[in-house]
Amino acid sequence: MKLRFMLxxxxxxxxxxxxxxxxxxxxVLNASVLYGLKYYLIYQSFADISNQAETILNKLSVVKGDIDFSNENLVFSIPENTYLKVIDKNGKVVYKSRETEDINIPYKSDINIPVKIEKDGMHLTYINEIYNRDGKIFYIQIIKNMESQYLFLKLLFVLMAFADAVGILISLIAGYFVTRQAIKPVDYMVKEVNDIDARKLNKRLKVYGNKDEFTRLAVTFNSMLDRLEDSFRRQNxxxxxxxxxxxxxxxxxxGYVDILDRWGKYDKNVLQEGIEALxxxxxxxxxxIERLLLIARGDSRNLKLNKETFILNDILNEVIKETSMLNRDRNIVLNMDDEIDIFxxxxxxxxxxxxxxxxxxKYTETDGKxxxxxxxxxxxxxxxVKDDGIGIPSDEIPYIFDRFYRVDKARTKETGGAGLGxxxxxxxxxxxxxSIIVDSKIHKGTEFTIIFPF
Structure with missing residues (x-):
């Protein structure tokens, strides 16, 4: 059993x-802002600890071989979230800005290069410097805890996530109503098209002034209905x-079958007449029927052409000869160039x-040309093809190519044909x-001009 999912x-x-x-x-925009702000705060922290280290190096002094920590400005210049360590060349910590803080970070590597690390759940930046004066070497380490900056980033992330959720919900609701309003013409078209059938082909969609895609669709659909209605009318x-x-x-x-069935089969003359008539x-x-089939193929664009290159003069001579033999009371004249070939x-x-x-x-009198x-x-x-016959009224010229149309309504099938020619x-x-062009004047004749591309 196949499951069908409704879209x-x-x-x-x-x-x-x-x-x-x-x-x-x-x-993407919010993530870019968060990451941009994060790295800005990190680089800002790098700048702070670099400046702090430079300031401390300038303030430190050595008294009797040891660093003098009696300078109050040295202690007061260290912010609350920043730690200072001074380590001698033997690895002994000779000074810490806060006794309660014990953060162990290598002090001999990354000299004069600010570094960001994650240690013991803390976000830290630090810089190592070397104090070298009068043969005395000490390592200065400045460490900054970025806990407040990361707390701010977490709060900002929560706010942005909430704003994103609200924004997405609003965009979904607004998008639905805007879309519904935008494609409202489609609902109208669907309703109108559902009411159109073979008996209501004269119905058309309303076209408003805005030249947008829906207007062009309505115009195109109306044009299709015009062609369809015309096709149905012509078909009927x-x-x-x-x-x-x-x-x-x-x-x-x-009639002849009835005659032959009743009594004509016993009369040879009537029987022969009936057979010839049948x-x-x-x-x-x-x-x-052959002509009707040809017209049907033409309407369905299914008329197959077996094209070949031949001399048109030969065909003209053949057709004119046949027509002249059957209509000796007409004067048929042929004027043509030599060797006209056609594909x-x-x-x-x-x-x-x-x-x-x-x-x-048919429309030229006896002895006509x-x-x-x-x-x-x-x-x-x-x-x-020109004749000096009765001509065609100007108001009837647009209809002469319609099927079963006869200019002279008085002509019978025997004299006027079926009107399909x-x-x-x-x-x-x-x-x-x-293309085919018709030029005609009453009592002066008609001229049909056929133009074929070379």
């Missing part, structure tokens, strides 16, 4: 993180239109050209990182 909320985690950072900084329209387009051939197929509708449905998907480029030419033929131009312009390959054309062009 605290982000407000608590941020507050804990801030409190931890504040605690570390506070502890696509499904509705596709269902409508498929319903017609299915109705025809169902084949035709099957081919139309297959073509429609693209040959089958898709051929489909693109067929769509544009078929579209031009269709001109195809192919040339290089700088680093681009440009293909233009230009949608597929745009998908093919954009898949090749190109």
């Amino acid at each position: 605290p909320s982000i407000k608590i985690r941020i507050a804990l993180l801030y409190s931890l950072i504040f605690s570390v900084i506070l502890i 329209t696509f499904i509705s239109d596709a269902s409508h387009e498929l319903r017609t051939p299915l109705s025809i197929i169902k 084949k035709k509708e099957e081919a139309e449905m297959e073509k429609l 693209a998907d040959k089958s898709l480029i051929k489909e693109l050209l067929r769509i544009l030419l078929d579209n031009a033929v 269709i001109e195809v131009i192919c040339k290089r312009e700088g680093q681009n390959t440009v293909i233009k 230009l949608s597929i054309a745009k998908i093919i062009v954009e898949a090749h990182k190109g």
Whole structure:
């Protein structure tokens, strides 16, 4: 059985993180102050005993071979927490400032060097000096007990520890409330987003004037909702239109099947007519489904391109020849540069050209002129398909690439197609990182310009 640990909320985690950072900084600063003060007091003690030793050396005098300790200034100049020892060269203590104190520290080492030691639970600093006059040698030892300084450091440590604890507690509480206030917009976003579903895609997050990270997040989320809503709308329209387009051939197929089932199978003429009609509708449905699949792949950015380098002139000649044979009452003219090579998907480029030419033929009257131009312009390959047909109203140009859209609403499926051609054309062009431009005037014709990067 696996145990699951619930993480605290982000407000608590941020507050804990801030409190931890504040605690570390506070502890490091306080420790630095304590250690700095400790070593300052030690060095101050070194300075005191060094000055004390120098003063005593200047005040000492030898009378009849012994040190004269009758000088009152010698005794009064020694502070209460400082001890003086005078030792002769044989190791005999000839003078002690306090009889009750018996601190044994080596006196022949570390001459004229202040030293800090821990001895018998006491914090001591001492310095050894040599008195050498008139052949007389004595060792002078000054010892200072730092008990009061260390007591002050302990008291300061307790106060700082208490202040740290209070500071950490305050930082934790303040951090929680500040964090809660700071991420309040997130709570609002969570509440609003939970209310959004497929039926409420028109709902948007409120964006306030402050240009902070949460505002940018709200703007980005609203932008995503715009794209999602548009995608759902286009999907619903696509499904509705596709269902409508498929319903017609299915109705025809169902009608012929019913006729053949009842009595047509006994009449050879009716049987042959029904078979040909079924084949035709099957081919139309297959073509429609293939185009729908191509559009679906384009929408999902899953359209695979089998790119290769080929001569565009050959493809143009082939497509124009096919279109001219099927539409001998149209005058199709080709103007192109010599040997224009292009790196693209040959089958898709051929489909693109067929769509544009078929579209031009449908909207050009008998004996009308269709001109195809192919040339290089700088680093681009440009293909233009111009006709002198009925043209496209300016207010309808933005919609001609929508699926199942027909400019001439009076055209039937047989004369006007399913309305998918230009949608597929745009998908093919954009898949090749190109662009498509439309220029049209009523009763003067239409010009489609395709631009492919070289």
